[in-house]
């Protein structure tokens with residue numbers, strides 16, 4: 001017995017039902033309607049439905065534009081499971097452990113020298129990487145292109161669904177390349193020279209290149225120089241032309257192109273930084289590269305205001321009309337905290353970039369800012385990533401510290417959409433193990449949170465700007481609540497724009513959300529969002545048909561079985577239906 005609530009909005013002259021109630025046993029092929037008028041635009045109908053013998057092709061690809069994305073071949077049979085493409089990792093997970101065990105928190109891995117080979121990338125894909133991040137601070141464009149192509153190839157050939165996020169360098173002040181060395185140790189009391197000079201015949205010992213011409217003019221004797229937000233500290237002791245002599249006060253490992261900040265009398269000196277553009281000319285070239293390569297996400301470093309995001313979004317729109325690249329604002333500066341809501345509102349998502357954020361505000365302030373950013377994103381319905389140092393010790397060691405596990409748990413408990421590995425996967429010794437830790441901690445904390453029924457009472461304010469959107473929002477809020485109360489196995493959402501899928505994700509329901517969408521670009525975007533399992537499916541306005549097709553296809557793949565309880569939501573019909581899989 002299937003039960004449905006449909007809410008229609010009247011868009012034409014003929015009166016359409018605004019609220020309808022449907023009860024549909026799936027085993028019958030008889031169709032019968034009975035309308036009960038509630039008021040001029042409102043009617044109630046009860047209908048029995050038929051099963052559809054002709055299912056469509058279901059794809060859950062990474063949107064590489066392959067043949068699999070085309071409309072279904074004529075009359076594929078249900079048993080022909082070769083005509084179905086689903087994300088191989090999710091499929092295996094579902095088959096093995098069922099709905100409840102699917103991971104809701106998405107995982108991002110920064111790709112670097114430790115993970116750029118095809119077999120290394122594949123190990124990450126198998127390990128649950130949802131998004132591969134390339135950081136344009138490092139490596140050449142050719143290197144990045146090769147990584148993108150390798151990921152695409154894996155997706156096409158092996159059925160993974162890994163999206164690409166390109167992260168811009170931004171106008172930060174950073175060190176040079178360490179003359180080819182992978183790191184350098186700065187010991188307590190050592191004197192190092194920071195210089196803007198170009199050293200043609202190799203870097204002298206204890207010398208660091210700085211990328212910012214005004215560096216020597218800007219710093220003062222007595223300033224504190226922080227490498228990577230304080231991983232190593234120096235005190236400025238002397239200025240000699242373009243060279244700045246510094247004494248190491250907190251020893252540590254210097255990494256190539258590490259970020260530099262300088263502090264005076266306990267506060268960050270950032271006048272100069274503020275004058276640099278958020279998107280440098282190199283960044284614009286990288287953005288062009290990202291658009292040409294069809295990356296799914298572009299993350300913008302050191303965002304200061306919403307304007308830059310709006311500018312970039314219209315640039316992308318103009319450059320690539322039919323592409324749908326999401327712009328992620330990295331919250332890592334004092335300015336971005338000041339303009340947080342506007343920035344997030346203008347963006348398609350945000351990243352809590354704790355590395356640089358922790359260099360700009362006192363460290364003890366980072367956790368509360370993280371919680372706030374995660375909350376604002378949830379309220380404004382934008383995906384949010386928690387990034388940096390989640391498992392920092394795993395760059396060198398095969399097991400995380402207890403404190404790191406607690407940090408990851410907290411981000412999962414806050415129900416961030418995604419967690420990100422940086423150095424752990426880019427240049428660490430145990431990238432696969434680090435990913436495994438993120439995966440198992442996510443699963444465990446998600447399960448614990450569900451079992452304890454500790455639904456946080458986060459107030460989700462209305463965000464709709466039209467009446468139709470308000471209806472969508474109410475439907476999703478209700479569907480998620482019903483899903484929890486009825487303990488259904490999954491929510492199915494048929495969504496052309498992806499909007500209803502993200503509204504459901506925003507409610508963080510207990511069960512996974514299967515998001516069926518007709519376009520590749522929407523499917524890609526949904527890859528980053530909490531609890532969503534995105535599929536590409538050709539579907540019509542006939543929900544009866546859509547459901548039967550989906551059931552047949554998923555059953556044939558062993559991803560669902562008869563008797564599973566499902567809530568289906570659609571943005572074409574504005575409906576909620578509750579049913580058992582026939």
Ligand SMILES: Nc1ncnc2c1ncn2[C@@H]1O[C@H](COP(=O)(O)OP(=O)(O)O)[C@@H](O)[C@H]1O
Nearest residue numbers: 110111112113135137138139255422423426427
């Ligand atoms: N494409 C790359 N090529 C070489 N090294 C990289 C690359 N991407 C990342 N890394 C290394 O991994 C470290 C961590 O990556 P990430 O956190 O993204 O950069 P950063 O430390 O500059 O913020 C970098 O400091 C760098 O040493």
Ligand SMILES: C=C(OP(=O)(O)O)C(=O)O
Nearest residue numbers: 332353354355356387388
């Ligand atoms: C993610 C961050 O940015 P990046 O790694 O590019 O410095 C950060 O600062 O935390």
Ligand SMILES: [K+]
Nearest residue numbers: 137167168169
């Ligand atoms: K960056």
Ligand SMILES: [Mg+2]
Nearest residue numbers: 332353355356
């Ligand atoms: Mg940063």
